[in-house]
Amino acid sequence: MKLSKKSVTVLSFTIGACLFVSTAFADTLLGSGYDRLKGSAKTTASMMEKDMKNYTLEALYTLKDNDKTLIQGSTSQKMDVENHMKEENTTTKDANGETTSRYYYSDITKSVNKNGTDNTYYVMEYPANESKFRSVDFKNPFKEKGAPEIEKIVDAVVGGLKDYVQVEEGPEGGKVYSGSLSETQVPAVLNAVSSFGIKQMLNDDRDMPAIESDVFVKKVVGSANENKAGYLENVTGDITLSGKDKNGVQHDLNLNVIVKLSEVGNTKITLPDLTGAKVEKVSYSNGFSSKYVGKYKNDIIMEKDGKFVKIGERMVEIISVDNDKVKGKYSETVIPGYESQYPDKDAFDFEYDPAASSTFTYKDAKGEQKNGSIHQGATGKVYFEMNVEIVNENSYRSISKPYYDGEFSRIFE
Known part of the structure; x- marks a missing residue:
């Protein structure tokens, strides 16, 4: 579990x-x-x-x-x-x-x-x-x-x-x-x-x-x-x-x-000795490589009358990963009849350059500029965060939209 x-x-x-x-x-x-x-x-x-x-x-x-x-x-x-x-x-x-x-x-x-x-x-x-x-x-x-x-x-x-x-x-x-x-x-x-x-x-x-x-x-x-x-x-x-x-x-x-x-004041940390070990170098773009190019989605789910109901879908498409830069698209669709429960549908292009910033910028459904982030997840999955607030140069936090889930699974056609 x-x-x-x-x-x-x-x-x-x-x-x-x-x-x-x-x-x-x-x-x-x-x-x-x-x-x-x-x-x-x-x-x-x-x-x-x-x-x-x-x-x-x-x-x-x-x-x-x-x-x-x-x-x-x-x-x-x-x-x-x-x-x-x-x-x-x-x-x-x-x-x-x-x-x-x-x-x-x-x-x-x-x-x-x-x-x-x-x-x-x-x-x-x-x-x-x-x-x-x-x-x-x-x-x-x-x-x-x-x-x-x-x-x-x-x-x-x-x-x-x-x-x-x-x-x-x-x-x-x-x-x-x-x-x-x-x-x-x-x-x-x-x-x-x-x-x-x-x-x-x-x-x-x-x-x-x-x-x-x-x-x-x-x-x-x-x-x-x-x-x-x-x-x-x-x-x-x-x-x-x-x-x-x-x-x-x-x-x-x-x-x-x-x-x-x-071990306060006595903790020692050393770089692990990888001599003879199997080592794979990972791109700095949070581990992204060309294998991540493709479409990922998850469901928009709400609770209604004591049951879980699917009211729409979210889609993240990674178009390219080139020289550590990740380019892609994000979109949301809502099933007819649930527009009032999810009125602000986001749709935008994004470009993530980890050498320049830990986040990317986008414009939300209301036209306001926001920050977002994307990270690799488990096999075949990515994490996509929206409305990211920069706390300081070392940290940030995400204020999620209603019914939001940041874990997206790869679509295999």
Whole structure:
């Protein structure tokens, strides 16, 4: 099973909100556990952004449905901000026992990528004029757009949860936070938010159980260790979300997460030794080559009367890939009768030159100039993003249209 990007995002938000609520709120002899843990989280994010020259971040996670493992995985990420280097190893095992893995390395001159059982290392050399864009930065979530508003919402939700967290002095200084909530202790407002998020996620992902009713947070357990330097070293969370499918069958979805921050100031990253290995050089144009020339499409889908309905199609046509430049067309068609649900149909030509910019420009249905991006996906697929907002020279975000899906599959005629 492979969770979609939307599912991972919604699930992460729901779990994050629940864990934050459950582990952050207490009044103890040491003062407000809520204020202390939130302060520690902000300190950690600030130090990762500015003060830590290098570090190692590891995570383990398991998602189960009624004790059946849906997915489990691990990731180890080494970051060297000072020398603009990054190394990552990821392993995922699905419900069928199929294991996939990925290795990734990057610095300001090149990247090295290896997927699963493919013994080939794909090496991409960056042009000299692109080096300045290849710095390794940690994006502080507390400084993201909308973060203050989200923090205020969380602050309002925590009102009655001030007795469920224990805050103790750590054995070597620092603090140890721990707490748990049962279903009777989870406030109605949190259950309402979680219920909405869970149903949106599960009903949009064919690989997840279709929970439709009686959705609630059944149990939350969490802990966090803050060292004497003031940043969080270990965070664990265990949450169970419960609900019934259309047949009335009860599902308990349990997610267990462990995150560890270590080797601060002692993390070493080196270019992998590829002597004797099978190496393939990849074009800088995000891995695009002439084999990507062709048409790709996906369906425009909306929910109506409790069902998923196709209301149109999107098409991306890659016309040529020449000297790293990708030229193509994008268009949308809507099935008659659904024009009011999707009034602004986009259609434009685009030219992506990675040596000049990480995005391309286009004019939308209203004639406004926007930014877009295109990336290679899994075999026979591409990712096409629209309405891209440039945050700074190193990052951007995409504000999706209604019913938008950025994954396009190749059309074979």
